[in-house]
Amino acid sequence: MSSAGSRPPGFRMRISPSLTPDRLLELKERALELRCDVIESLTLAGSGHPGGSLSSADIVSTLFFDVLKLDPEDPRMGDRDRFILAKGHAAPILYAALAGRGFFPREELASLRKLGSRLQGHPDMLKTPGVEASTGSLGQGLSIAVGMALAGKMDGAEWGVYALLGDGELQEGQVWEAAMAASHYGLDNLVAFVDNNGLQIDGRIVDVMSPEPLADKWRAFGWKVFEVDGHDIAEIHSTLIEAQESPSPAVIIARTIKGKGVCFMEGEASWHGNAPSEDQCRLALEELRGGGNRD
Amino acid sequence: MTDVVVEATRDAYGRALVDLGSRMPEIVVLDADLSGSTRTQKFAELYPERFFNAGIAEQNLMNMAAGLALAGKVPFASTFAVFATGRAWEQIRNTIAYPNLPVRIVATHAGLTVGEDGASHQALEDIALMRVVPNMTVLVPADGVEAEAAIGLAAKADGPVYVRLGRSKVPTITDGNLEIGRGSTLANGDDVAIIACGIMVSAALEASERLRERGVSCRVINMPSIKPLDEDLVIRAAEECGAVVTAEEHSVIGGLGGAVAETLSSSRPVPVVRIGVDDTFGQSGDPQGLLEYYGLMPSDLESACDRAMGMKG
Structure with a gap:
């Protein structure tokens, strides 16, 4: 395939051209529910990754409740859109979204990380309905998405591929191998998000091993780059419309706050991989349900 | 030939x-x-x-x-x-x-x-x-x-x-009838069995000929399916021959020899001599010279068979 691969006839924007106020409100409510589910499931699990799950809640809400064409009754439906959670440690937000879309009962979120559960610590496509690829080892998800997008273009498929990466994950060299391949093969059916919350386990990404300047790097690798407030659903939505029209692969660098929505978690690297206690859970849910995060 | x-x-x-x-x-x-x-x-x-x-x-x-x-x-x-x-x-x-x-x-x-x-x-x-x-x-x-x-x-x-x-x-020494999980017996024998894969299969056949000239009956098994291993064929070789030599163009650790030794140690313990590269890296050289240097020749298999037979109980 040449780098100037033709645009598949079928891949086009399928999201509503603009959000009605009601729809926007619904997506915000969904994001709030996702955050509550994350907090509750992680508390019950006693371990896991709240920070990066909460930071990506608004992106995930927009994708799962407005953008992605999915069928919970037929999780392997041929023309579904594909979502790859490259930052697999944010599994709780994915599980919450899948439960919200009806892929499995919401009560099952309580089994997260438990022996015998379908909800593994990191996504397992063989166990969980709706999980497209097993991820968790950072740096590999974008390559999977590139392979899927290649297949989609070969088949002139109508579906698109969406990947969600962490910003610390960009330290993995393989991400840039995949980025190179995506533009080389002209994968205009691929949109990547970078959840740019600025923190990784050991601290600030710019202190641990800076991947900056992010936008310049993606641009240099041949991608169309967008930068958004990752907690502004209207902006995420309108940017996705533009991104889908890009003749090259598109990346949306979403500036986010790690732990967004729970004040004692926000901006704290220590909440990368620690579960809340029951008291902390109660406080977090009070804050979330009290509407403190709705605007 | x-x-x-x-x-x-x-x-x-x-x-x-x-x-x-x-x-x-x-x-x-x-x-x-x-x-x-x-x-x-x-x-x-x-x-x-x-x-x-x-x-x-x-x-x-x-x-x-x-x-x-x-x-x-x-x-x-x-x-x-x-x-x-x-x-x-x-x-x-x-x-x-x-x-x-x-x-x-x-x-x-x-x-x-x-x-x-x-x-x-x-x-x-x-x-x-x-x-x-x-x-x-x-x-x-x-x-x-x-x-x-x-x-x-x-x-x-x-x-x-x-x-x-x-x-x-x-x-070309096989008939190409490969099955996953199956090995094949290329030469019959009941004093010792060589289980080989890859390029070592032809070396095993040659070693078997040399042994036969000395009156030793050496079975040769081609084992292209390392995983799943043809455990029945391996165990039968151990039962009927009482000594086994493995041969592969690979480290003696963890390859075909490892697989055979793991199977036999828990099912039918007999002496197993593993021929391969002895926990070291290779080096530049012509292929034939390298096989000689690292001990992967028919003569090496022949002496390995002698060692294995010597360890029979």
Whole structure:
């Protein structure tokens, strides 16, 4: 395939051209529910990754409740859109979204990380309905998405591929191998998000091993780059419309706050991989349900 | 033997891909800038829309193949064995084998007979690295016709398959009737059994001839299916011969010898002498000279058989 691969006839924007106020409100409510589910499931699990799950809640809400064409009754439906959670440690937000879309009962979120559960610590496509690829080892998800997008273009498929990466994950060299391949093969059916919350386990990404300047790097690798407030659903939505029209692969660098929505978690690297206690859970849910995060 | 047919297993791979490619439109082939050497080039020329060069990026190679498999394609991913199984091991483990994706990893230039390129390019650990991964099938064809059969089986597999191929020409000695999980007896005997794979099968046949001249009855088993191993055939050889020698162009740790020793130690303990490369790296040299230097000649197998028989209870 040449780098100037033709645009598949079928891949086009399928999201509503603009959000009605009601729809926007619904997506915000969904994001709030996702955050509550994350907090509750992680508390019950006693371990896991709240920070990066909460930071990506608004992106995930927009994708799962407005953008992605999915069928919970037929999780392997041929023309579904594909979502790859490259930052697999944010599994709780994915599980919450899948439960919200009806892929499995919401009560099952309580089994997260438990022996015998379908909800593994990191996504397992063989166990969980709706999980497209097993991820968790950072740096590999974008390559999977590139392979899927290649297949989609070969088949002139109508579906698109969406990947969600962490910003610390960009330290993995393989991400840039995949980025190179995506533009080389002209994968205009691929949109990547970078959840740019600025923190990784050991601290600030710019202190641990800076991947900056992010936008310049993606641009240099041949991608169309967008930068958004990752907690502004209207902006995420309108940017996705533009991104889908890009003749090259598109990346949306979403500036986010790690732990967004729970004040004692926000901006704290220590909440990368620690579960809340029951008291902390109660406080977090009070804050979330009290509407403190709705605007 | 007169008029022996010789063919490198990588050449058979290139041939098989072209043949299968014409019949299976869902086959896609990926390579990492070695398509001339791995022999995927012919497929690339005939079916450019189904060939993807990853460039010198083996990790992305393996996971793009995973993505293509997830989207319903039948991917073959090729590069040299040391890079396929070493550079991209964790990509294979987590993103191909863990989700049990049918990605066919066909690696060439395995073993010492890479020759002059030296240790950096001579995979002596690849069988061990692939065998230890759950869900993985590991095939080591002995010759061209068996390699062709292995590629045909891999195309139909419903999980990951690793096929180990070589650079150098080898004599055609099998009938090409490869089955996953099955070995075959190429020479009968009941004093000692050599279980071999890859290029060592022909060496085993030669060793068997030499032993026969001395009145020793040596069984030769070709074991292209390292995983799943033909355990019944291995155990029967131990029961009927009482001593076993394994032979592979690979480290003596973790490969065919390891698999046979693991099986026999828990099912039918008999002396097992493992012939391979003794926990060391290779070096530059001509293939034949390397096989002599590292002790992979028929004469080495012959003396290993003597040692194994000497240890019988």
